[in-house]
Amino acid sequence: MDHALFQKTVRRSLPEATGHRLQEAISALRRLLAFGLITLGVMLSKTHVATPLMRPSLRHHIYRAGVRLLPMALFMAAALGFVVIGQSVVLLSRVGAQDFAGTIMVSVVVRELGPLAAVLLVLLRVGTATVIELGTARAMGEVEVLESLSMDPIHYLVAPRMAGMVLGTFTLTIYLIMAALVCGYLFAFLQDVALVPADYLAQLAGSLRALDFALVGLKALLFGMLVAVTTCYHGLARPLSFEDVSQATVRATMQGLLGIVALDALFMVVFLAS
Amino acid sequence: MTPPDSTTIQPLCELRAATVAATRAPSVALLEGVNWKVMEGDRWVVVSSAGAGKTALLLTAAGIQRPLEGEIRLFGQCLAGLRENELLPLRKQVGLVFEGGGRLFPELTVAQNIALPFAYHHSVAWEDAIVQIMPLLEWMELGPYAKEHPKNLIRGLWPRVGLARALALSPRLLLLDHPWRGADFQERHWWRSKLAEISQYAPSVAAWVLTGDEPGPWLSLATHLGAVHQRQFNSFENFDAGRRWLAEHHLLASDAERR
DSSP: OOOGGGOOOOOOOHHHHHHHHHHHHHHHHHHHHHHHHHHHHHHHHTTTTTHHHHHHHHHHHHHHHTGGGHHHHHHHHHHHHHHHHHHHHHHHHHTTOGGGHHHHHIIIIIIIIHHHHHHHHHIIIIIHHHHHHHHHHHHTTHHHHHHHTTOOHIIIIIHHHHHHHHHHHHHHHHHHHHHHHHHHHHHHHHTTOOOOHHHHHHHHHHHOOHHHHHHHHHHHHHHHHHHHHHHHIIIIISOOOGGGHHHHHHHHHHHHHHHHHHHHHHHHHHHHHO | OOOOOTTOOOOSEEEEEEEEEOSSSTTSEEEEEEEEEEOTTOEEEEEEOTTSSHHHHHHHHTTSSOOSEEEEEETTEEOTTOOHHHHHHHHTTEEEEOTTTTOOOTTSOHHHHHHHHHHHHTTOOHHHHHHHHHHHHHHTTOGGGTTSOGGGSOGGGHHHHHHHHHHTTOOSEEEEESTTTTOOHHHHHHHHHHHHTHHHHOTTOOEEEEEESOOGGGTTTOSEEEEEETTEEEEESSHHHHHHHHHHTTSSOOHHHHO
16 A cells, blocks of 8 residues: 555664664764854854844843742752752661761762753753744744844844853752752751751862862753753754644753763763763 | 836846745755846736745745755845855845735734844844834834734734834835735735835835735736746736736636636
């Protein structure tokens, strides 16, 4: 039967399928990188173009990806502090090492879970909305309208969103880590761990290295860039119809998630090597 | 409309042996071998059936869509190989009103939709840009709706916003892609009267092209008639011959059918 619904799917052997997937992943990565570089170029070359129009848009997107997510970030920080301290105090008290609560917080929250929680929040709350907004704009022909008005769609639509997401992820990471550290101490205090604030701060200071600040800052920025590029690319870079928007959203979310995990693993390798 | 100047014989827009691609599928050819010149003072009416490629033709003529083959010239300059910063001043001289309500930005108010290109290119705040476009807003009879979002506007008025937005940068060439599709007789009459007085309110416009599914209401304003049919672009100097051709190709009701 010659109908698209009944067409046979191409069967590939396992090595062929793996190679095909790998090839697709590399090509997707190359497209994302090219889109990211083009956007960066536009942002740098058009810093002073239409500033009275672009500045309010930039403020709106920073508010949206940063300030508006703050209550949710604080809730996650409280949950993280509770989970990490709750679990570790039980284990540490068995070996009489409750005093290591601060050290555990630095290893788990500052280096790993803080940046991850912040970027996941941005991906799920702002990234998905961005794909839908840009995909709908693309499907409605807004890109052609902007081009007909001699306006750069990357500058007008993508640059403020990208800047908002990168700055939002960076600042949320810092707030989330600090709030989680405070909440961690509060939960330790509530569980009667004999730890005065000065000792807790000393443990935190003792466990933190200069490299931690650099790596956490860099990680937050790169996470933000990854989410921003992935979601903006899938929303805007290719012609879409309304029917394609949902698929583009799922694709962007999954690629963003995989990218975050892969980048985190890369940071772990760098940290261990250092 | 500015009368043609004998010293400037450059076409405002020219397509030479152009193959026009489909907007949604850029590798598919919709029209082939298009040769078309729009001169200063021209008023074109281009007729076609739905999906024949008139939107793609206008997007290509405006320099937004690249042709698969052939050459596009705007104001005497070939667009092939031009860099973005070289293309920008040429594109700014072409105003385009899109089909189906003009494709407005839903998050902006009516006044902001119209003021957007002015605010962007003149690097001014919304308030200042809106002051500048106020005469256009009034001419389009949209004053009472200035602060409304498009969703709160009668759909029939959307194309008026699109027309005002296209005129905000004072273009020399105005392209109208069937913006009154689905409009009632009264609205079509409004468009006709505005096109008739365009030289008074938008003196920068030196030529216009409008597309539609019938030439009837617009022919009295036109100087040229064109048709997009079966992957070809045809133009007619003689309107009667053009009408007969359109009737033969079922793009216009014949006299017998009308009776």
